[in-house]
Amino acid sequence: MQRRLVIAILVACAVLPIAFQALGQRQVYWLFVISEFYVFAIVAISLDLLMGRSGQISLGQSGFVALGAYTAAILNQRFNVDLPLGMLAGAATAAVASLVLGFPATRLRGHYLGIVTLGFGIAIDQIALKWDALTGGDQGIHLHRPALFGVDAGTPVRMYYVALVALVVAVLLVRGLTQTRIGRAFAAIKDSEVAAAAMGVPVARTKVLAFIVSAFLAGAAGGIYAFLAGFVAPEDFGIESSLLFFAMVVIGGMGSIPGAIGGAVVVDAVKNAAATVSGLSLALLGGMIVLVVLFFPGGLKGLLRTRRIRRERRPAPKGVVRQDA
Amino acid sequence: MTQFLLQIALAGLAQGSLFALTALGLVMIYNASSVVNFAHGAMGMAATYVAYVLIARFEVPFALAFAAALVAAFVLGAVVQAVFLARLRNAPLLSQVVVTLGLFMLLEGLMGIAFGYNPRPMRESIAIAPVILGDLVLRPQDVLQLALLLILGVALAAFFAATKVGLGMRAITENTYAARLMGIPVGRLLAIAWGTGVALSAVAAVLAAPTTSVTPNMMDTIVVYGFVAAIVGGFGSMAGALVGGLILGVVVNLIDAFLAPELAMSIVFGLLLLVLYVRPDGLFGRAQVQKV
Numbered sequence: 001m002q003r004r005l006v007i008a009i010l011v012a013c014a015v016l017p018i019a020f021q022a023l024g025q026r027q028v029y030w031l032f033v034i035s036e037f038y039v040f041a042i043v044a045i046s047l048d049l050l051m052g053r054s055g056q057i058s059l060g061q062s063g064f065v066a067l068g069a070y071t072a073a074i075l076n077q078r079f080n081v082d083l084p085l086g087m088l089a090g091a092a093t094a095a096v097a098s099l100v101l102g103f104p105a106t107r108l109r110g111h112y113l114g115i116v117t118l119g120f121g122i123a124i125d126q127i128a129l130k131w132d133a134l135t136g137g138d139q140g141i142h143l144h145r146p147a148l149f150g151v152d153a154g155t156p157v158r159m160y161y162v163a164l165v166a167l168v169v170a171v172l173l174v175r176g177l178t179q180t181r182i183g184r185a186f187a188a189i190k191d192s193e194v195a196a197a198a199m200g201v202p203v204a205r206t207k208v209l210a211f212i213v214s215a216f217l218a219g220a221a222g223g224i225y226a227f228l229a230g231f232v233a234p235e236d237f238g239i240e241s242s243l244l245f246f247a248m249v250v251i252g253g254m255g256s257i258p259g260a261i262g263g264a265v266v267v268d269a270v271k272n273a274a275a276t277v278s279g280l281s282l283a284l285l286g287g288m289i290v291l292v293v294l295f296f297p298g299g300l301k302g303l304l305r306t307r308r309i310r311r312e313r314r315p316a317p318k319g320v321v322r323q324d325a
Numbered sequence: 326m327t328q329f330l331l332q333i334a335l336a337g338l339a340q341g342s343l344f345a346l347t348a349l350g351l352v353m354i355y356n357a358s359s360v361v362n363f364a365h366g367a368m369g370m371a372a373t374y375v376a377y378v379l380i381a382r383f384e385v386p387f388a389l390a391f392a393a394a395l396v397a398a399f400v401l402g403a404v405v406q407a408v409f410l411a412r413l414r415n416a417p418l419l420s421q422v423v424v425t426l427g428l429f430m431l432l433e434g435l436m437g438i439a440f441g442y443n444p445r446p447m448r449e450s451i452a453i454a455p456v457i458l459g460d461l462v463l464r465p466q467d468v469l470q471l472a473l474l475l476i477l478g479v480a481l482a483a484f485f486a487a488t489k490v491g492l493g494m495r496a497i498t499e500n501t502y503a504a505r506l507m508g509i510p511v512g513r514l515l516a517i518a519w520g521t522g523v524a525l526s527a528v529a530a531v532l533a534a535p536t537t538s539v540t541p542n543m544m545d546t547i548v549v550y551g552f553v554a555a556i557v558g559g560f561g562s563m564a565g566a567l568v569g570g571l572i573l574g575v576v577v578n579l580i581d582a583f584l585a586p587e588l589a590m591s592i593v594f595g596l597l598l599l600v601l602y603v604r605p606d607g608l609f610g611r612a613q614v615q616k617v
Contacts (some may be wrong), residue, residue: 055419059363059426104601114361114422114562115552116598122549123591130587243430250423268445279437279541286430293424294412 013160013164017157031156031227037268038163039225042170044248044260046217050175051246052255053183054210055190057114060121061245064215066128066237068222073141073232074134083146083153083162087223093100094219095212102211113211121242128234140233143226159228166224170217171257177213186210190255240282242269247285251292253299327536328460331445333578339467342474342573343529343581347544348566349481350525354402356408356498356561357518360421360499364428366548368405369526370541371432372398374440376531377539387448394531395524402523403516410519411512420569436541444538478567485563494518524549549590550577553597558609565609577581 016034020027040304047061068090075081075089101120128135135141145154153162177183185206188196197203227231244267252263267285274281347365354362376394379385405428413421453465485491493514496504505511530544537543554573558565573593580589600608
């Protein structure tokens with residue numbers, strides 16, 4: 001993506017709270033909606049790392065988000081642990097869970113991981129409801145006002161910036177990772193496990209690693225979400241939200257960070273716009289997934305790219321010598 | 326106590342036959358096209374609405390509505406294969422699986438828009454009073470489920486052993502490319518496999534409907550247990566799926582009776598992980614050698 005466009009978007013995001021002051025009372029709501037979107041985008045990026053880069057399916061990504069959120073919330077409620085540490089603890093818990101889950105699943109062929117993660121997502125939901133001594137059951141957990149290194153972060157504007165910075169850090173981390181040896185190993189496995197193994201890539205270990213990194217990011221997003229919302233309850237993390245994350249990645253175009261973020265924009269918009277009719281957003285997103293796979297395998301990202309290529313391939317006007325000709 | 330256990334085992338086998346029917350369809354589709362069909366339950370659910378509308382609006386007898394639902398399911402499965410999956414024949418497997426997930430969301434959403442999420446009651450499949458046998462209570466519905474599973478199991482075994490279509494499907498499982506070279510009409514057989522597989526899911530869905538009521542997500546739990554049954558059975562073995570489903574039904578009923586019903590699926594998945602640690606190819610599966 002062009003550097004200038006990225007900088008423009010970042011600047012726009014950074015000054016958004018100032019523009020929102022014009023909204024008066026409603027700015028608190030809109031700031032929350034957009035901060036929440038940043039957190040969702042982190043989860044979309046984490047899932048894209050797994051699906052788009054290493055070719056595995058997770059249908060329980062919200063299970064990892066839930067683990068991160070509950071870990072942060074419980075630590076905050078009982079030991080007054082603050083945002084950075086709570087977020088890291090949430091991420092670590094999710095990563096450990098993914099290790100237990102990923103080890104048997106990734107040794108297997110096909111899409112077992114999809115099924116096992118689906119069960120994991122359902123199980124986390126059930127346990128959160130049932131184990132009310134720890135999780136508060138369907139009453140959920142209220143968190144203390146968040147602080148960052150002793151500075152109060154409890155205002156909507158400050159939490160907005162926390163979420164924005166977290167998203168930027170997540171993007172940089174994943175971008176960095178894909179350019180390392182490990183990132184190339186992910187890509188090799190996605191193209192062909194057998195060929196990757198022949199090139200000396202430890203297939204099972206690399207697949208589990210992709211799963212762990214993905215869960216770590218999703219858990220971190222969950223930790224931030226807990227502090228952002230100030231409240232955690234089981235209904236935020238059902239199987240439906242796992243499907244939403246899945247839709248973000250597919251619609252955006254697998255294997256691309258801008259794609260995952262763009263997919264998150266589309267899905268979040270559809271979800272909020274179609275909330276009044278039950279079933280409508282599910283049908284729309286399902287239909288979009290089918291259309292994307294059949295006709296636009298690159299998703300949003302692919303659509304933009306083909307347009308750019310077409311533009312570049314237009315014959316040069318007369319009298320102009322193309323540089324690359 | 327033994328009588329109580331027997332009663333649980335009986336209920337478990339009856340419920341397990343629904344898991345087994347779902348798993349049989351999943352495995353049939355998987356064997357033919359290597360695709361794990363995540364829309365499996367939703368497609369069975371959609372067909373159940375056909376039976377529901379026929380019974381509730383037009384007062385068609387249950388058996389006839391059941392048959393209509395099966396025909397609808399077969400057509401749905403065959404059309405999905407021919408329209409969506411056939412196009413993706415050369416696409417990565419991941420794309421094919423993703424399409425089935427999209428179809429799952431689409432079908433549940435569409436049924437939700439058309440009929441709403443309020444559960445709609447379905448008439449009992451057979452209106453006979455429960456039979457008391459010694460100390461045991463036999464529900465006719467349970468007997469019907471088990472009997473249908475066994476009949477369909479035998480029929481499928483005969484189908485794969487003796488008919489030309491069944492043999493062709495086994496050839497496709499073995500090696501699709503070679504099957505095509507041998508003159509087997511792969512496209513048509515894939516459509517038949519998908520149609521039959523989805524019809525099996527519809528059998529489970531229509532039989533489940535009097536207990537679960539008809540809702541867009543009526544099959545969600547059953548199909549997840551169907552996945553588990555298929556994995557336990559080695560994902561590829563029809564007999565394994567059948568036995569796996571029955572065992573799972575008993576396990577789920579034991580959990581409901583002695584542990585926590587709200588945690589049934591969590592416990593089942595914990596057990597599944599344990600099974601996979603010990604036997605990565607399921608209890609009945611053979612180790613797979615990956616072909617290049």
